[in-house]
Amino acid sequence: MCYFDQTRWACGYWKWGNFRQQCNKEYRTGETCGLKLVYNTTPVGAVCKICDQITKKNRRVTKMYDDIYRWQREGNRRATIEKTERDIMEINYQISELQNTHHERMVSI
Ligand SMILES: [Zn+2]
Incomplete structure (x- = not known):
């Protein structure tokens, strides 16, 4: 499980953002284990x-x-x-x- 930023619009639509933090299952630098978790959600005041x-x-x-x-x-x-x-x-x-x-x-x- 690796951590990613997430953007979330007022209507509920969302998308993944920047890669933030590796989990301890993944040791290759710059690689992600494929399971995305939300690190931080940036709310957008408008619809998508x-x-x-x-x-x-x-x-x-x-x-x-x-x-x-x-x-x-x-x-x-x-x-x-x-x-x-x-x-x-x-x-x-x-x-x-x-x-x-x-x-x-x-x-x-
Ligand atoms: Zn929308």
Whole structure:
């Protein structure tokens, strides 16, 4: 068990930081035994990059729905609406991938 710094964001996401201290099972200099333990946690007051991306993508989707609503009232925009609907599906897929990545990190440790 070797000790590492850890960074933890307000949303609960975390990552390993610098290697801090070797345990007594590991005698090779600069090597780690592979089992990581938290030496020190640095809290970050903001949400992580993944949450940032999710928020941005959600905002984009909201804006696209607004556009579609407007185009529907204007008429003659069927092709644009269909393209935007496909874009929304694509972004929603990206959002769920990001949420999965985030969730996996939260349940591991
Ligand atoms: Zn997050």
